[in-house]
Amino acid sequence: MKKEFNIFKIFAIAIFLLSITTSCNDDLNITPEDDQSVLGEDFFQDEAAYKRALAGIYSNLALTGVDGPTSSNIDGLDAGTSQFGRVLVYLQTLSADQMIWSYENDAGTREIQRNLWTAQNPILTGMFGRNDVTIAFANNFLAETTDAKLDARNVSTGTRAEIVTFRAEARLMRALAYYYAMDLFGKANFSDETTPINSIPAVYDRAQLFDFIESELVAIEADLLDPRQNEHGRADKGVAWMILAKIYLNAEVYIGQAKYDKCIEYCDKIIGGGYALATNYLHNFMADNNTNSANSEIIFPIVSDGVYTQNYGPTTVMINGSVGSIEKNGLDVGVGEEGWGGALRVRKQFALLFNGSQFNNDTRNTIISGNRSIEITDISDRDQGYIIQKYSNLTSTGALGSDREFADADFPLFRLADVYLMYAESNLRGGGGMLDDAVDYVNLLRMRAGNPETVTSGMLTLDFILDERSRELHWEAHRRQDLIRYNKFTGGNYNWVWKGNGSNGIALPAHLNLYPIPNSNLATNPNLTQNPGY
Template structure:
């Protein structure tokens, strides 16, 4: 995410960084209000814009710590392996793929075999709470009143801050399970971790009233996808409700009906659509700020953005001529197992343009495998070691379409025709045969279509968890037992530092009990 700022605004952002860092360091402890907010800070619309920019930047800090998107949303499903030519630190991919998270923590810590990955930082949730507190403070200040801010602008900024707060909670729930939930700006009372279903329901209740306040599009095309919109809120609501439909099955039908309605609303807006699948069009989508994007963290070397060398998910699956320099980029770092690739794209299976545009050597169990899906935007000479200049996509239109189709399929035979129609929007774009069928086969096909369409976007592992397919070796190469699932072996180990300023915090039992 990048918003151009004048020198004066940059100074404001620097000041904001200082007080936000101080205010959140002792999370859930008493801090003087002026240290948390700077009482003279919110004096104009420009100050609010600077604060919003910092909130987006804070969240991205966690994604930029290491191979976060790949580790949390892809590798733990067990289908990703280090190439035979990869160096020793890449063996952490095997630890991730076998859910050996304690070894991931040890090996990625300073001095460990895979210390470059720094995956131990994923277990530290402080930055997410900094984002949440920043959002809470902003909402509080907006309610108090800020000079020169119109009522519509006030409402829109509150909706935007609410979205980022709820995104932070949802992200943490998928990582850690239960979390501490608070919405007060200067909360001093220590609280324990709240049941994740309850947290998500509270976020849904916060988001639904502000959904229609947000615009579908912005006058400035550079903010498309890179800034929260009504489509962003709809996508987050759909994901949260599909998550809770699994963990709160007694009212699953209610969640499915709502997701189906949200998907229909999104399609009816006309604000978002799928680009025709050509190499040129897909390069635009992966670069970012297109009508396919519902929410992303837009990054570009043209703005001087600096990404951690490990952070881009796609880096692991590229080699020359899609990655430079030629002399030391002859092989990809990692590959998706041919067992998995053959399941989603059977050898000699039906036509599908994604196979042509997104892959090279797609069944290779070595460094020849290439996921070209993220390979187009390389701006480097032959001697530079550079990653493609892509966005960090969080929610994409095709993802929302397939969630809608999944919800419809789960509502029974009466809604199957609708589910198939929505599913085939994605199939048609891929120039793949239209689906015909129903029942359990339809549900399974939609899941596999999500595997095909969303590969490498940090979603697959969470789909396995929320659909419980993680329990079945038919769907994953790293299945869990029902006991492991119920004890939340799917969570990420929460770092012990979470207890430093809150004595009520209990760490994730599965990872502290010796399994």
């Protein structure tokens, strides 16, 4: 069990206090009915309540409800299709060329991994709704921490100083939610702390969301703590810089403008922020990744704990799911021997990225082939296809996690290795910086992995970077975004097995670069319109 949680020891309290019961049919905007139905005067009489309220915003990334891992505080949504990290992995990874889910009777998964989704897919509803919850929680916190309200409550000088940082973190978390809405859906219900309760939200398109995210993160920078100076799991300047680097890397997709120079600028800030690569690649994905050498590399995690934050989130799913149906290797990763019986495997195109003797001892290559076939001709046959053993519920010293099913491993939403690769790509795309630095950053990752091949400037091409991003960042919720940026997600430039429901892959229409707006959200906000093609 993790001992230094600090703010996250109050997750259960915070999520209870911040739970908003909504209806799948009536209000998946997650708009509070009135000020008192979320958090009001009675709650904030205790000055310690401000930190608990802030914890509730963060907790929405990890927890789904108040009654254990199967509960959901969004009425009409199952916990398995509304846990933020899990649905993010589904939408960014399962939809692309790295992962296959065996149990296609699980709601929404068949459509996502075969690229057949519609506006009724529950995973899409879960992602849209979970983003709206984060925004609602942040807006409520900001509305309750204005100078006027703090004056009226006679809040002490010391607490008010802390609240300045708390407010910046709440705005950052809201910006993070809008970032994922912009990336996945291209639009979002928009509200802030000044939006009247029960009003119909405005809708922001990608350009408006981009401008809002950028301006918010720039505005709050001075009020955030310096990189690596906050409590575990809380945001700081490094997280704000990371989101900015991400939106600049993908600006041509989002707003039709290249901003690779700005991506380089913010990558430089992060690299100079005191982060360092974990000594061992796999430390990033272990049960003690909050305290082992990965603590210096992970810029922002979704916190997971087998006792305090039990949930069916991404690390629990990927650790149990990657246990092989043949191998029954669950004890090797700290869960039950059979895990979830071969729920997850890798697609052929991903496995082929590790072809070549230089990858034989590369620690990023956790593929287990055994006597398996690389081909998956029948998704329901769990014995087909290779498996991997990237995530683990064991610590770096070999100790078991605190629970044999629910993972202690935090999900590394952002980490330094990604920054190195973003810098290299932005340099190659004309964003400036130094080619020698780009080569050095890629080689730092190679050396850390024990790969004997030294990358030269002549080897450093955009296609090489795309492949290296997959080798380094697989199953970390980046792949769909990367393929779209490279114009390889839709169309026929690059096909993978089961792309478009073809066993060998078929071209996808361009409108699938955006997910549809869920029907339930269209029904509750007349300002929302469906994305083209759906």
